[in-house]
Amino acid sequence: MSHVMNTYARLPVAFSHGQGSRITDTEGKEYLDALSGIAVSTLGHAHPKLVSAIAAQAGRVLHTSNLYGISGQEQLADKLCERSGMQEVFFCNSGCEANEAAIKLARFYGHKQGIESPTIIVMEKAFHGRTMATLSATGNRKTQAGFEPLVHGFLRVPYDDLDAIKEIAEHNNSIVAVMLEIIQGEGGIHLASIEFQKGLRQLCDEKGWLLICDEVQCGMARTGKWFGYQHAGIQPDVATLAKGLGSGVPIGACMTNGKAAGLFGPGNHGSTFGGNPLACTAALTTIDCIEQDGLMANAEKVGALIRKLYAEALSGLKGVVEIRGHGLMIGIELDRPCGELVGQALAAGLLINVTADKVIRLLPPLTFSENEAKELVDRSVPLIKAFLAG
Ligand SMILES: *Cc1c(COP(=O)(O)O)cnc(C)c1O
DSSP: OOOSOSOSOOOSOOEEEEEBTEEEETTSOEEEESSHHHHTOTTOBSOHHHHHHHHHHHHHOSOOOTTSOOHHHHHHHHHHHHHHOOSEEEEESSHHHHHHHHHHHHHHHHHHTTOSSOEEEEETTOOOOSSHHHHHHSSOHHHHTTSOSOOSOEEEEOTTOHHHHHHHHHHOSOEEEEEEOSEETTTTSEEOOHHHHHHHHHHHHHHTOEEEEEOTTTTTTTTSSSSGGGGTTOOOSEEEEOGGGGTTSOOEEEEEOGGGTTOOOTTSOOOSSTTOHHHHHHHHHHHHHHHHTTHHHHHHHHHHHHHHHHHHHHTTOTTEEEEEEETTEEEEEESSOOTHHHHHHHHTTEEOEEETTTEEEEOOOTTOOHHHHHHHHHHHHHHHHHHHHO
């Protein structure tokens, strides 16, 4: 009997080492990794620059404390702000923590204006994490069931529906923020339209609300730009990061801009581990490699190729509802639950995922090559066809 708490339905495999987009299990079998540990391994496995940067940092100092200055954190905040258009960064260790910081910030912002019960508009099918506040913000009953009472102060609307938000704006004076993923990940790879994003930015400006973009999955160059909101040319007031930021070393960030900047002072928020020297080195190296290796352009190009090849191979096939995504964040929606494809792909040496029951989700490392894209499609299409025929 395992002593590890049973919080995951784990696949019957464990890995020992990897290289690039390939990873090898403890029995010596090799897999093509089209999931990156859920959008985490930005640089693939064992990227030589990341390996040596982490080793060198470990040889200097791993952790000090936020009681002291941390030069890597200063550098990383500079680099993130330069690329995101934001002004300030709070560092933490995960996506839910980054979102907790954003939620606390929005409430703090509301209280400063005398709003007694600040409310945040959130989306159907959203995923923001599994802490009490973030699971309350999440739009999935399965994540919430059994953990009531939920945290109050969230109001839910359909995704990509500006009219629903405008209607709330007319009669609710307690709203302080709107929180959303520009591309919903766990919810099934749903993309917010450009018009919706621009209209929402304008509405938030008119109402004095904070626009909070949860970029935990779609950020860090995965969609071909540094951040998902940059495709619409909008600037959020708060943006959160984690997953791909440290390429496998845990680090999260909550970035603020404009009216959301400068709100927190000493004592308002904190983290023991957040932004420690090791994690910051991993994130700084990830950013350098994304730029030096041209990984943003690669994500755009290889992502488009993957969608095109799947469209060619699966078009007209009964059971395939839609192939969608942006860059290397790709969903193939089927007309039926298809979780069993994950195990079948694993047996065939492919790491993929299924989310929202019916959506095959692909999140390869940003280093994924065109040949690996072709290989992924060639090897997975027969599995999808057999599944749909069976
Ligand atoms: C994964 C995810 C989270 C939660 O991140 P954790 O690091 O697991 O806490 C939050 N928001 C989005 C959009 C995510 O994809």
